[in-house]
Amino acid sequence: MPIDVTKFEVLKFTSRLLFIGIGSIIPLCFSPYSVSFIMSLYMYAILAITWNMLAGFTGYVSFGHVVFWGLGAYATAILIIKVGLPWNIAWLLSGVVGCGFAFTVGIPTLRLSGVYFAISMLALSEAVKVAVAYLRGVTGGGGGIYLPPLISLNTAYYLMWAVFATVYLTTCFLSRTSFGKFLLAVREDEIAAQSLGINTAVIRIQIFVLSSFFASLAGGLYVLNVCFIDPKTAFDISLTIKAILMTVLGGLGTLEGPIIGTLLLGGFSELMWARFPFIHKVLLGAAIMAIVALLPRGVVPSLKGLRWWGISSRSTLKGDK
Amino acid sequence: MTNRNPLLIVKDLTKRFGGVIANNRISLTVYERELVGIIGPNGAGKTTLFNMISGVVPKGSSRAPTNGQIIFRGVDITKKPGYKIAKLGLARTFQVVRVFENLVVWDNVLIGALARLGKGRAAEQMAEEAMAVVGLEKAKHKVVRELTLAEKKRVELARALAVRPTLLLLDEILAGMIPSEVKDMLTLIEALHQRGITIVIVEHNVEALLSLVKRLVVLDRGEKIADGPPSKVVQSQRVISAYLGEGIC
Amino acid sequence: MVTQFLNVLISGIVIGALYALAAEGLNLIWGVMRIVNMAHGEFLMLGSYVAYYLFIAKHINPFVSLIIAGIVLLASGWITSRFLIRRILDGGEMIGLLFTFGLSIFLINMGILVFGGQFKTIAYLSGTLSWGPVFVSKPKLVAAIVSLLLSIAMYCFLRRTKPGAVIRAVASDREMAEQCGVDANRVFDIAFGLGAALAAMAGVLVSISFPFSPLIGQAFILKCFAVVVLGGLGNFLGALLAGILVGVGESLAAFYINVHMSHAVAFIIIIVTLLVRPSGLLGGRS
Numbered sequence: 001m002p003i004d005v006t007k008f009e010v011l012k013f014t015s016r017l018l019f020i021g022i023g024s025i026i027p028l029c030f031s032p033y034s035v036s037f038i039m040s041l042y043m044y045a046i047l048a049i050t051w052n053m054l055a056g057f058t059g060y061v062s063f064g065h066v067v068f069w070g071l072g073a074y075a076t077a078i079l080i081i082k083v084g085l086p087w088n089i090a091w092l093l094s095g096v097v098g099c100g101f102a103f104t105v106g107i108p109t110l111r112l113s114g115v116y117f118a119i120s121m122l123a124l125s126e127a128v129k130v131a132v133a134y135l136r137g138v139t140g141g142g143g144g145i146y147l148p149p150l151i152s153l154n155t156a157y158y159l160m161w162a163v164f165a166t167v168y169l170t171t172c173f174l175s176r177t178s179f180g181k182f183l184l185a186v187r188e189d190e191i192a193a194q195s196l197g198i199n200t201a202v203i204r205i206q207i208f209v210l211s212s213f214f215a216s217l218a219g220g221l222y223v224l225n226v227c228f229i230d231p232k233t234a235f236d237i238s239l240t241i242k243a244i245l246m247t248v249l250g251g252l253g254t255l256e257g258p259i260i261g262t263l264l265l266g267g268f269s270e271l272m273w274a275r276f277p278f279i280h281k282v283l284l285g286a287a288i289m290a291i292v293a294l295l296p297r298g299v300v301p302s303l304k305g306l307r308w309w310g311i312s313s314r315s316t317l318k319g320d321k
Numbered sequence: 322m323t324n325r326n327p328l329l330i331v332k333d334l335t336k337r338f339g340g341v342i343a344n345n346r347i348s349l350t351v352y353e354r355e356l357v358g359i360i361g362p363n364g365a366g367k368t369t370l371f372n373m374i375s376g377v378v379p380k381g382s383s384r385a386p387t388n389g390q391i392i393f394r395g396v397d398i399t400k401k402p403g404y405k406i407a408k409l410g411l412a413r414t415f416q417v418v419r420v421f422e423n424l425v426v427w428d429n430v431l432i433g434a435l436a437r438l439g440k441g442r443a444a445e446q447m448a449e450e451a452m453a454v455v456g457l458e459k460a461k462h463k464v465v466r467e468l469t470l471a472e473k474k475r476v477e478l479a480r481a482l483a484v485r486p487t488l489l490l491l492d493e494i495l496a497g498m499i500p501s502e503v504k505d506m507l508t509l510i511e512a513l514h515q516r517g518i519t520i521v522i523v524e525h526n527v528e529a530l531l532s533l534v535k536r537l538v539v540l541d542r543g544e545k546i547a548d549g550p551p552s553k554v555v556q557s558q559r560v561i562s563a564y565l566g567e568g569i570c
Numbered sequence: 571m572v573t574q575f576l577n578v579l580i581s582g583i584v585i586g587a588l589y590a591l592a593a594e595g596l597n598l599i600w601g602v603m604r605i606v607n608m609a610h611g612e613f614l615m616l617g618s619y620v621a622y623y624l625f626i627a628k629h630i631n632p633f634v635s636l637i638i639a640g641i642v643l644l645a646s647g648w649i650t651s652r653f654l655i656r657r658i659l660d661g662g663e664m665i666g667l668l669f670t671f672g673l674s675i676f677l678i679n680m681g682i683l684v685f686g687g688q689f690k691t692i693a694y695l696s697g698t699l700s701w702g703p704v705f706v707s708k709p710k711l712v713a714a715i716v717s718l719l720l721s722i723a724m725y726c727f728l729r730r731t732k733p734g735a736v737i738r739a740v741a742s743d744r745e746m747a748e749q750c751g752v753d754a755n756r757v758f759d760i761a762f763g764l765g766a767a768l769a770a771m772a773g774v775l776v777s778i779s780f781p782f783s784p785l786i787g788q789a790f791i792l793k794c795f796a797v798v799v800l801g802g803l804g805n806f807l808g809a810l811l812a813g814i815l816v817g818v819g820e821s822l823a824a825f826y827i828n829v830h831m832s833h834a835v836a837f838i839i840i841i842v843t844l845l846v847r848p849s850g851l852l853g854g855r856s
Contacts, residue, residue, distance in 0.1 A: 061664050063671070108845045113380055115606050115663050116844050119795050126792060127837035134830040178435040178444070185432050188421035192477075195377045195415075196436040196484055197407035241675060248668060281679035288672025292665055293657050 016172065023161045027154045039157045039225070041266045042164040046218040047239060048246040048258030049167050050211040055244075056253035057171075057180075058207055059187035060110065061118045064125030065215065065243055068098045070234030071128070072216030073223040077145040078138060087150045091159075091220040098216025099209045106208040110201065122237075129235035144230025147223060156225040163221065167214040171255055183207060187253070238281075245284060249291050326353045328488055328519050329374065334389035336369055338382075343369040345543035346389070351488070351521055356514045358530040358551070359523045361540035362563055367523040368416055370540070371490050375413045377403035394487065407436075412486035414477045416493045422466040426457055429465055429476050433483035444483075451483040454516075455509065471502040475509075482513070489513070491522040495529055507533050531555070539563070573703040578825045579818060580706050586817020587714035588775055590810045591721050592790055593797035595768030598724075601804030602741040602761040605655065605666035610794060611787025612677035613643055613766040617773025618782045619685055625692050632694050632778050636716070639770040647766025651759040659758070674787070681784030689781040713775035720771055724764075725806050737761055741804060796836040799843045802850025812851060815839075 023042070027035050047069060055061045075097040079090035109120050132139045139145065151159075174180040185193035186200050193200050223229045242265065243258075250261025265287075269280060329351040336344040343366045351357055361367055372378045373386050376398065384402065391399045398406050421429045430451050434444040452458050455475045460468065465476055474494055481489060491510070495503050507529060514520055524530045530537065530551070537554045539547035541563040547554045554560055596610045607613075620642055621635035630638070650673075658665045695709040728734035739747040740757045748754050776782055776790075796816050801808030816839060824832035843850065 055664075059664070061667060109841075112844050112848065115667060116799075116848065118664075118667055119606070119799075120841055120844055123792060123795070123837040123840040127834050127841075130830055130834045130837075134828075178439055178441075181428065181432050181435055184424060184428070185421060185436075188423060189419045191377055191379065191403075192415070192419035192421070192480075193432075193436075194403040195375060195407055195413055195419075196433050196480065197404050198432075198436050199404045241671075244668065244671070279679075279683065282676055282683060285672050285674070285676025285679060288675065289654070289669055290672075292669040292672060293654070 016169070020165045020168070023165070024158075026161075027157055032153055035153060035157050037266075037270065039153075039160045041262055042160045043218050043222060044242060044246060044266060045259050045262040046160075046164050046167055046214055047243040048250070048262050049164075049171060050215045050218075051240075051243040052247045052252065052254075052258045053171065053207050053211040056247060056257070057183040057187060058204055059114065060204065060208075061114060061244075062121040063118050063237075063240055063244075064121030064123070066235055066237065066239040067121075067125040067128050068102065068212040068215035069219035069222070069239060070125075070132075070229075070231075070236075071101055072098050072219030073229045073234050074132060074139060074145070074219075075216070076220035077147055077223050077229055080147060080150070081145060082138065087224060091217070091224065094220040095213045095217045098212040098219075102209045102212035103205065106205045110204045110208060125235055125237070125240070129231050132234065133231045139231075142231060144228060144233075145223075147227045147229075149227055151224050153225065156221055160218070160221050163214060163217050168255075168259065170210075175255060179203070179206075241284065241288075245288050245291075248288065327351070328353045328355075328394060329521075330390075330392040331370075331374065332390040332392070334370070334373060334391065335387045336366075336373055337387040342543050344373065344386070344389075347540070347543075347545050349538060349545065349548070351519060353519055354514075354517060355519055355521075355536060356510075356534050357521045357536045357538060358534035359521060359538045359540060360525070360527050360530060364542065365540035366543040367540055368492055371413060371492050371523060374398075374406075375403055375411060375490060376401055376406040377413065407484065410485070410487035411490070412481035412484045412488070413490035414474070414481055414492055414494055416496070418470065418473050418477050420465045420473050420476050420480070423464065425462050425464050426452070426468075426476050426479075427461045430457075430479045430483050433480040437484045447485065448479075448483050451479040454482060454513070455479040470497050471499075471506070474498075474506070478509070482518075486518060488519045488521070491520065493523055493525055495524055495526045503529055527555075574825075576704050577706075578821050580704065581710075582818030582821030583814050584706060584710045584714040584817070585821070586814035587717040587721075587810075588710075588772060588779070588813075589790075589793050589797055589816050590813025591717035591775070592769055592772035593794040593801070593809045593813055594721055594724055594806065595765035595772070596794045597798050597801070597804060597806065597809050598737075598761055598768070599765035600798065602737060603655070603659070603666075603758050604663065605659070605670065606663070607762075607765065608667060608670040608791065609674040609677055609787075610670075610765070610769050611789070611791035612674050612681070613647065613769035613787075614773035614776065614790055615681060615782070615784055615787040616646075616677070617643060617770025618777040618786060619681070619690075619773075620770065621774040621777045622690055622692055625694065632692055632774055633716070636771050636774045639774050640767040643770035644763040644767040646763075648759050648763035650766070651762035655762060656755060656758070674791075678784055678787065685784055687783055687785075689783045690777075691781040692777045694778050707779075710779045713779045716775055717772065720768070721806075721810055724768065728806065733760075792840070793836045796839040796843075798850075799840050800850055802852045805850060805852050808850055808852035815851075 026038050030038070047065065051062065051065045072094040075094035076090050079085045079093055080087055085093070105124060109117055112120060133142050174183070182193065182198050182203050185196070185198055186203055190200050246261035246265050247258045248261070249264060250259065251257025327350050331347060331349040334344050334347045335342065347370060359367055359370070374391055376384055378384050385400050389399070390397060393406065393411060394409055396409060398409070421432070427448070431444065431448040434447040434451070438444040438447065452461065455478055457475055457479055460472065465473060468476065478494070495506060498506065503526065510520060510522065510533065522530065522534070534551060536549065537547070537551045538545060539554060539560050546559045546563060547557050592614055595613070596607055599605060599607045599610070617639040620639040621632050624630040624635045624638065625632060658669050695712055697708045698705045699708050699711060728738055736747070736752055737757055737760070740752060740754050744754050776786065793816060797809050797812045800815060801810070801812030816836060819835045819839065820832040823835050
């Protein structure tokens with residue numbers, strides 16, 4: 001059973017780098033359509049990973065995750081159009097906006113118990129949608145905001161890839177730190193964690209803000225690429241659903257789970273979406289139910305054969321809830 | 322000869338939940354290196370007392386006592402949140418064991434050590450030590466969920482020890498254990514006491530405590546009704562009538 | 571000025587009664603099974619469509635459909651619980667949340683597929699009733715009265731009958747009830763069915779009051795959450811009161827501020843209540 005730890009770690013690390021590295025040559029080998037598709041996969045992966053940060057690592061399920069993505073998109077667009085900032089500054093600032101929002105809403109809401117947190121995040125997401133539609137002057141109201149094309153597809157691709165790599169490696173890194181272990185403690189038993197001296201409230205806020213940062217950046221890149229955003233798209237619950245589904249499918253609380261879930265779902269979606277626009281959502285719903293009921297731990301922990309690849313049996317960030 | 326420095330001073334502690342007075346003007350002083358037992362019939366307020374002292378309450382419950390004061394190591398901790406009190410050197414176990422089920426034993430104990438030290442190597446050493454004291458080295462990589470109750474209690478204890486506590490509160494740690502497990506745990510607790518940790522232990526199993534502690538405190542319906550050497554306490558009329566129907570020995 | 575206010579108030583109370591009925595089912599399921607039924611809005615939606623198709627195809631009086639829809643959803647809910655929900659009951663609250671979330675997505679999109687996305691309505695009742703300057707929409711008033719009656723009927727069922735007492739026992743302490751010989755799983759199935767039935771009946775009343783589409787559930791679920799949170803989890807009367815408050819709040823916001831804000835009322839109520847008084851106005855399990 002005991003694989004040599006150092007070899008194992010090196011193997012893990014290299015395979016992760018390889019996996020990420022492949023992304024760098026995509027635009028050189030594939031058509032713009034494929035590049036766009038893979039970029040969207042990265043985006044979904046970012047959403048899934050960031051949702052997992054909260055739900056998988058700390059046990060706080062949020063049904064309003066899309067709000068950060070949407071705020072990132074809007075912040076980027078508004079900062080470019082209304083404030084006149086260059087796109088790169090606007091984009092990075094949108095991440096900060098997401099953080100600020102997360103911090104502000106996190107402090108009161110993270111105190112709530114699991115179910116109430118989930119619902120209040122949903123309520124929040126819907127409330128922001130309404131607010132954005134209402135503040136016509138700033139946000140263009142229901143009609144949305146149009147951006148001129150400011151970056152090429154390849155730039156957008158590489159940036160999305162970079163954000164993906166960063167957030168993924170960050171989670172890997174965190175899992176090895178004491179912060180990462182404290183996250184697990186919070187998830188497993190928050191009361192016990194407190195009794196050990198862990199300031200669980202601060203930990204929750206920190207991971208919440210961190211997850212929102214990357215989610216917002218992803219939204220910012222979306223709007224830079226697609227050049228349009230409106231409240232309906234920005235705060236569409238579908239994105240939250242997909243992030244949840246991908247994470248749960250792949251393995252809630254694991255490091256690679258969200259990515260695998262994204263690959264599986266992305267592939268499936270691509271096949272189904274074009275042909276059956278509404279059926280595919282029906283299947284999405286059925287899939288969530290099936291996975292939650294039958295494979296609650298997701299694909300990754302259930303596949304013994306894959307255990308060596310990045311999933312430490314020493315349970316750094318594994319778990320089921 | 323006990324060291325007479327007071328480690329924990331509870332003054333006139335009252336805690337009211339809605340209409341129920343869980344703790345009613347309880348005053349208690351625990352000295353360094355003491356091993357104190359707390360007993361009492363169901364509903365006496367023993368766990369509430371622990372919750373008030375440790376500052377760790379179930380989610381939704383309010384932490385602050387209705388009245389009174391608690392001083393630990395010279396610091397007023399009456400209103401302090403649990404995690405701050407833990408950092409001052411107080412550790413506890415729970416009536417219903419609260420271990421990190423999905424993690425392995427090692428991670429459970431390591432988290433305790435990390436919470437205290439925050440860094441890699443020293444924390445690992447502390448965790449190793451705690452596991453050794455409790456006798457869990459062999460189970461290092463087992464997932465806690467797969468352990469027996471007695472083993473889980475040891476994990477919880479090791480985790481509490483990894484915090485290097487000055488004061489250790491044990492809440493019904495013997496509950497659910499068979500006699501051989503009880504005997505082992507009592508030996509362990511005595512060993513911990515010998516290492517200089519002040520221990521306060523709440524128990525239902527009065528018989529077990531009689532052999533362990535030199536001082537027994539009795540609570541009944543939120544009040545402290547006795548406090549002294551076990552032999553005297555069990556003979557007190559008040560204590561006997563409080564337990565009438567329960568059987569004290 | 572005063573009459574305007576009265577009209578706004580009445581309009582709010584009337585819709586609030588409907589919210590209350592819709593929420594009672596959610597409250598029941600949540601209180602008894604500790605599961606947040608994210609698909610509750612879809613049960614309501616199904617009720618609306620049952621009434622609609624019965625009306626269109628067979629000209630069946632919506633008030634008769636009320637009973638039919640209630641029975642259909644009672645059965646469907648029971649079946650769902652028996653074969654699906656039971657599997658995930660031990661998983662913890664999050665599993666229940668995620669599962670019913672999936673169910674919700676499934677039902678909404680099935681709805682779009684089967685019924686089409688356009689808005690439908692049942693023009694069974696129409697017009698307004700008025701007393702002097704004060705007026706109220708007739709279908710909505712009737713819907714409100716029926717909602718109230720159904721809510722009271724449910725309350726009496728829970729409080730005054732033996733099956734109701736059993737349900738309440740399981741809700742308050744499952745283990746205790748099981749020790750007294752109650753099969754908690756069967757009670758869960760019934761509670762889930764009843765909850766679905768209540769939602770469906772509310773849905774029928776919705777169908778005669780205003781236009782609806784497969785997405786109507788989405789709109790209602792948040793209002794239901796607001797009602798349950800504000801009224802206190804498991805607190806039946808609280809839900810009634812809260813329903814009216816939510817309705818009135820929305821009505822006031824729509825008239826005195828603007829329509830957008832009225833949508834936000836439910837959300838604001840949820841967030842503010844959870845932060846300030848999580849156990850709700852009249853208290854409940856928090």
